[in-house]
Amino acid sequence: MKSLEIAQLLDLDSIVKIDEGVIGNNRRRAYIRNSIEDERCIVVKDMNHIVGFLIFDTRFFDCSFISLIIVKPTERRKGYATSLIEYFTSISPTLKIFSSTNKSNHEMQEVFKANGFIQSGFIENLDEDDPEIIYFKSI
Template identity: 80%
Template sequence: MKSLKKAQLIDLDNIVRIDEEIIGNKSRWEYIRKATEDGRCIVANDKNLIIGFLIFDTHFFDCSFISLIIVRPTERRKGYATSLIEYFINISPTKKIFSSTNKSNQRMQEVFNANGFTQSGFIENLDEGDPEIIYFKSK
């Protein structure tokens, strides 16, 4: 059974393992720990196993910004990213919600489009030759 909740520090190792599976290292351990400690990390569970997570903040022009959504590769295309986004929209401390993804990340663009986000601009020069697309949704 799928459940969503704010992550606890006891979840940290499992969250970092998912992140490491995607990026190949534990370089975001401190970032994930701080987000978890601050109540800015949401996890999706299925049968008591963490399947994915979402991290947000409110430092983007005083608006909510989803900075990271990660779902285990074996569990993708099963609605976990959508569930995480929907949960976050319901608890978002601001009416305006932003996020972003690289132009090369077609799957994430599909997730944003399917969840009612619209493109709100581009940022060049973050990843060479792969602009960042900014997405927006109002609560």
């Protein structure tokens, strides 16, 4: 059974393990911990096991910005990213939500499109030869 909730500090190790499995290291541990402490991290659980998480911020030009959406690779294409986005949309403190992904990340682009986001611009020079696409959704 799937459930979504604001992450707690006791979830930190599980979240970092998922993140590490995707990026290959735990360099974002402090960032994830701070997000949990600030109640800006949402987890999705299946059978009481965390399978994904979303981290957001509300300081992007006074709008919400989804910084990370990470789903455990073995659990992808099961609707978890959509569940995280829908949950965040329901609790967003702002009427505008932004996010971004690399031009090379076609899977995430499809997730954004399927969830009503539209392209809102590009940022060059973050990753060499892989521009960042900015996405926008109005609530």
